[in-house]
Amino acid sequence: MSNTLHTPPGPGGPELLDLTIDNITPNTILINSQSSNARLKYVLARLVTHLHDFARETRLSTDEWMAAITFLIACGQICSDVRNEFILLSDVLGLSLLVDNINHPKPQGSTEGSVLGPFHTHDAPTLENGATMTSDPEGEPMLAICSVKDTKGKPVAGVKVDIWETDSSGHYDVQHSDRGEPSERCVMETDAEGRFWFKAIKPVSYPIPHDGPVGKLLMMLGRHCWRPAHVHFMFGKEGWDRLTTALYLRGDPYETSDAVFGVKKSLIIDLDRVDAATANEYGVKEGTWLLKQDFVLTTEQETADLRDQLAADALKKLGLNLKLVDHLPVPDVD
Amino acid sequence: MSNTLHTPPGPGGPELLDLTIDNITPNTILINSQSSNARLKYVLARLVTHLHDFARETRLSTDEWMAAITFLIACGQICSDVRNEFILLSDVLGLSLLVDNINHPKPQGSTEGSVLGPFHTHDAPTLENGATMTSDPEGEPMLAICSVKDTKGKPVAGVKVDIWETDSSGHYDVQHSDRGEPSERCVMETDAEGRFWFKAIKPVSYPIPHDGPVGKLLMMLGRHCWRPAHVHFMFGKEGWDRLTTALYLRGDPYETSDAVFGVKKSLIIDLDRVDAATANEYGVKEGTWLLKQDFVLTTEQETADLRDQLAADALKKLGLNLKLVDHLPVPDVD
Structure with a gap:
């Protein structure tokens, strides 16, 4: 285990205390935003937002949550070299x-x-x-x-x-x-x-x-x-x-x-x-x-151009303030 | 395998042809809506919506999708009676x-x-x-x-x-x-x-x-x-x-x-x-x-009452037309 794992975070990070239905999402996104990889941060932020919104909109029950856990384990355990x-x-x-x-x-x-x-x-x-x-x-x-x-x-x-x-x-x-x-x-x-x-x-x-x-x-x-x-x-x-x-x-x-x-x-x-x-x-x-x-x-170029154009159009329509870096969207914070 | 598995669906279901970024979500929800279990239908509809919105908002790349598949398999395969x-x-x-x-x-x-x-x-x-x-x-x-x-x-x-x-x-x-x-x-x-x-x-x-x-x-x-x-x-x-x-x-x-x-x-x-x-x-x-x-x-009653009340308030605030059945939200179609 590297030493960084032992080091508690310094002041400045979010204070993860008394998390509730209403504040868990921004705090999870904040603690997930410590890496320098803008794409990873964006993907995780959207993932956490959708995962939490799903639970809030369905008022997901503890039994349903456990059924999902059991289902995912079963999917993983039946996988093999020849089954996915x-x-x-x-x-x-x-x-x-x-x-x-x-x-x-x-x-x-x-x-x-x-x-x-x-x-x-x-x-x-x-x-x-x-x-x-x-x-x-x-x-x-x-x-x-x-x-x-x-x-x-x-x-x-x-x-x-x-x-x-x-x-x-x-x-x-x-x-x-x-x-x-x-x-x-x-x-x-x-x-x-x-x-x-x-x-x-x-x-x-x-x-x-x-x-x-x-x-x-x-x-x-x-x-x-x-x-x-x-x-x-x-x-x-x-x-x-x-x-x-x-x-x-x-x-x-x-x-x-x-x-x-x-x-x-x-x-x-x-x-x-x-x-x-x-x-x-x-x-x-x-x-x-x-x-x-x-x-x-x-050609790769034809597809990349079309993909970039469609991505830019779609993200604009969604009202998301994003830019494409290596053909993939990240927040446009400049 | 039961006989129903062999029977192609009759007319009336969605025609699953030429699915695109724009029409895959409503069609997936439609084909998932054949059971009589209102709660299952609602949970699946929200799951599919969020999963697809996540892919659309991130323009999820094929490599990222495959990395997620590999990650989920690894999670499943490390699970055991004593590890989840x-x-x-x-x-x-x-x-x-x-x-x-x-x-x-x-x-x-x-x-x-x-x-x-x-x-x-x-x-x-x-x-x-x-x-x-x-x-x-x-x-x-x-x-x-x-x-x-x-x-x-x-x-x-x-x-x-x-x-x-x-x-x-x-x-x-x-x-x-x-x-x-x-x-x-x-x-x-x-x-x-x-x-x-x-x-x-x-x-x-x-x-x-x-x-x-x-x-x-x-x-x-x-x-x-x-x-x-x-x-x-x-x-x-x-x-x-x-x-x-x-x-x-x-x-x-x-x-x-x-x-x-x-x-x-x-x-x-x-x-x-x-x-x-x-x-x-x-x-x-x-x-x-x-x-x-x-x-x-x-008591169970105290918690159930509070849970129902908070659920009703939250769903109203979200603007979702839902009712609670067995304490869990389903679409209010009556």
Whole structure:
């Protein structure tokens, strides 16, 4: 333990005595404002304000407070290397969608984002174009032929593309307790013409994990836990805004009621069938499901400019006296 | 999995498509409003509103969001039967103090409450009046002579009193990995005259557990992690409002900077020294530290009435159109 921990604060700080419903918030913010990190101070001040206002507006009972503590512990304890219950909680509360929208606003004409979800991993194998990324013999084979372009229609080569989907039973590989090698996931790279293509299976709708505290919460709220069929994609290349998105199959029964709010009209696609010529070219059977999609990336600069502009507009509308430092709001005290 | 989970919602619910920064909040609230539990709906609506407003006002970055997810997981995973990091988090953010104040308002003349903290256990031995509740030979012996009365000064018999404090090294028994029997904690009962008395040690100031994520947060915020010396008390008897409180020693270096905001002027006490007559009566050495305190309890009815009145006043002041059902606010839609 460092010596500073032993040293009581000198005079000048707030006197933390006789704190009440009415004065606890400014005093907590004051004692949290001793660091020199303006962003940390601002984020904590807003967090404490909202947390306290929530308790005051609901007159949160001691039993409800303890239920929340118990719920949060259960979320933390069910987490593992392959399960993230807090991302799931953020997803079902709409926070993930919101944070993605704030950070990755998409200029007209570029591909919209969708939620990352809790099932992306970092151990997916890097595969050559044309490879098969599934080991599920029960799935309906699907060929995907895709491209990546910039907003002017120029192909973008050398983009790392993370792709992941469930198996035909609606489970990601990490949800199987006997998971060996990664399956239904891979990393590819776009070629000189910005293309990438792979063999997968037709995605199916599936329930998000509902055997944990988040599933119990959805049940209490009378919400179902299903996501419409989709394939996840994540695109990364230096200088380009990271795009986390997914493509959704039109006509899925959960198309307009996704448990995690991820569906956008522009991301709903129709599958086609592979014709004879394509079958021959890509080495698949004629009549195989075909997913064709052109993704459009924006540069980091385009996104940063748009994000800054939207942030400035929003904060002005909220009447908050803030300035952007490193693209993030802090109080404007100058 | 029940069948209802498989059934997509019928028409009439919100269409969850193309959700944005501006429409995610009302749509999340709408999809969360399908249960018949008015209180649950209201609490969730306020939670989602504050969570989303927090993200919008801070333009929360993806990295900050992920840091929060990682922090919450770490809090959950360090929790055990004898450690509750989320209560600690609630304590250092001022939420515990606030929730206690909302739920246990104290009429003039009754003993004020203080934070429960994360170290109360349910395995403390029940001891007879006069017993020793410590096994620490290093502590400075202290005799405590206390009484419990109602607001009219009448003794209250048969009150269960939970008492706990740290050992002389500033650790609760549960913080020792080799903990055997409970120590420095006990449960007593007030006698026919409302009295209880026991042998303990003079409390010392101590740091809250700072080897976990909450400790790291305090460090980042430039806050110390110390609590002033105190003894915890919790009083329970049917028909009486549960009182969770603590007595703090005057002159402690952390008297006005308690890391968890628990200190109230009315709970700061001076220790005395046992005189010859008292030493003889209670079987301790003359000059032993002496804690004398009269606690004043309120009835459940007194507290409920005051709580309801304060809640109604506060909600009116906030301009929220609410009514109290089972003492808790829900929207007044009639």
